Amino acid sequence: MNQSLITFSLKLLLTLSIAFGMHLLVLNYLEYALFENKIVLAYLVNAVLAILIFWFLLRMKEKYKEQLGFLFLAGSILKFAVFFILFYGSYKVDGIISKPEFAAFFVPYLLCLVIETSSLAKWLNKLE
Secondary structure, three states: OOHHHHHHHHHHHHHHHHHHHHHHHHHHHOOOOOOOOOHHHHHHHHHHHHHHHHHHHHHHOOOOHHHHHHHHHHHHHHHHHHHHHHHHHHHOOOOOOOHHHHHHHHHHHHHHHHHHHHHHHHHHHHHO
16 A cells, blocks of 8 residues: 555544544534534545545556646545535535534535645655
8 A cells, every 4th residue: 555645544534533523522512412414424424535535646646647636626526526415415404504514514524625635735746
């Protein structure tokens, strides 16, 4: 297995684990239900998709070096498609997306995006 993928996966999983704990603490402090809004699924799906997208980009870096940015954007589109398939319907069932529902998906999504982007930027700079 590629060392970049292992390092990325460990960094991502550690960050998401800490964020998940903090997220639950905030929900508890605000007296919201802890495991509603598909929060566990949101963290898991975002982690799995980020690792798969990173792995895919690593595999394509030699063959499609010039198109990696577009492939990364395709990965983001995939994440949005998964959001609409798995989350949007249940979040929108009452007609609105509440702050806890929004945070349940957006916090892990944003963390994954930041870690993905910074990790990819590091190894893309090494390719040049």
